Amino acid sequence: QAKAQGRNTYRFFTDAMSAEAQRHLSLERRLRHALEHERFVLHYQPQVDIASGRIVGCEALLRWNDPDEGLVPPGRFIPFAEESGLIVPIGEWALHSACLQARRWADAGLPPLQVSVNLSARQLWQAELPDRIAAILKATGLPPQALDLELTESMIMGHEAQAVERLGQLRSMGLRLAIDDFGTGYSSLSYLKNLPIEVLKIDQSFVRNIPQDRNDMEIAGGIIALARKLNLAVTAEGVETAAQLDFLAGQGCDSYQGYLFSRPLPAAEFEKLLSR
Ligand code: C2E
Ligand code: MG
Ligand code: MG
Ligand code: MG
Numbered sequence: 001q002a003k004a005q006g007r008n009t010y011r012f013f014t015d016a017m018s019a020e021a022q023r024h025l026s027l028e029r030r031l032r033h034a035l036e037h038e039r040f041v042l043h044y045q046p047q048v049d050i051a052s053g054r055i056v057g058c059e060a061l062l063r064w065n066d067p068d069e070g071l072v073p074p075g076r077f078i079p080f081a082e083e084s085g086l087i088v089p090i091g092e093w094a095l096h097s098a099c100l101q102a103r104r105w106a107d108a109g110l111p112p113l114q115v116s117v118n119l120s121a122r123q124l125w126q127a128e129l130p131d132r133i134a135a136i137l138k139a140t141g142l143p144p145q146a147l148d149l150e151l152t153e154s155m156i157m158g159h160e161a162q163a164v165e166r167l168g169q170l171r172s173m174g175l176r177l178a179i180d181d182f183g184t185g186y187s188s189l190s191y192l193k194n195l196p197i198e199v200l201k202i203d204q205s206f207v208r209n210i211p212q213d214r215n216d217m218e219i220a221g222g223i224i225a226l227a228r229k230l231n232l233a234v235t236a237e238g239v240e241t242a243a244q245l246d247f248l249a250g251q252g253c254d255s256y257q258g259y260l261f262s263r264p265l266p267a268a269e270f271e272k273l274l275s276r
Helices: 002-036 078-084 087-107 129-140 160-172 190-194 214-229 242-251 267-275
Strands: 040-049 055-066 070-072 114-118 147-152 176-182 199-202 233-236
Touching: 002 055, 002 078, 002 087, 040 087, 040 114, 040 267, 055 087, 055 267, 078 087, 087 114, 087 129, 087 147, 087 267, 114 176, 129 160, 160 176, 160 190, 199 214, 214 233, 214 242
Parallel strands: 055 114, 114 147, 147 176, 176 199, 199 233
Antiparallel strands: 040 055, 055 070
16 A cells, blocks of 8 residues: 555656646747747836936846737746756847847937846856857947946856956956846855956845835945945936935935836837937
8 A cells, every 4th residue: 555655656746747847848949939930029228327317228128029928027937048048049139139229229320328238147157158249249230338248146156266257258348247136146245346347236125115214225325335435337226216216316326227217118119218
């Protein structure tokens, strides 16, 4: 009887595994299909200079335009794309599209813009990354100075020495490097001074509860002060209210993104906002 029970447990286990494996396989197939059929789109969220109120850049944010499900946000497929390695070609598609779009806006005579693209860990550590980016810049004609790459602390943690080398390569190509979601990654601050980064982006979790949460205000203010001392530009993410913007401006924050100014927009709508 124990044996039969064991067998049942085993069967239950493999059925559960194969359901999970099947779900992954089908997601992988759908993502590959989406890649082949250009079913990804980028939305662009303005980055606003606080002193002038002008749009100085935009962050390109990936969406999956699935025929059945509609626009799927990145949180629902990027973790899987990371796991399966598909993030490398998907991320490369995003880089290429964002650079091409930025070049078209420049050609159309719109005000100069930085374009920010999120990089995943797999891409960062891909040996050919600098070559791939160089090829994309060459093909699109976007000057490297116009491209920002966003990385997170967790991608660097535990690989600080390699990061100094890799980020140095990217920096020497003329790109700007930003640390995204800053403050959420338990990193030692000492790595900051060794890395050739230009921008800190304050994570939206520290912005969300300003001005109700004193601790978040201290943290956001502290990040801004740190950035200024280290001569880095600082951008706040997730700014939704005038009170949040006032506080951040008072602390000396350089620029911001958030629903207060605009949600991420399809390229055509972003362009309308730009030409206003
Ligand atoms: P992130 O890079 O930190 O992007 C900021 C996220 O905050 C975006 O979510 C944006 O839509 C959202 N956001 C902007 N303003 C506000 C606001 O005022 N309030 C609130 N509540 N949210 C706001 P989204 O577009 O869903 O992207 C989520 C994450 O997916 C991104 O976080 C980034 O880590 C990742 N991601 C997006 N596109 C790419 C990509 O092309 N490659 C890679 N590797 N990751 C990407
Ligand atoms: Mg980002
Ligand atoms: Mg972020
Ligand atoms: Mg994030």
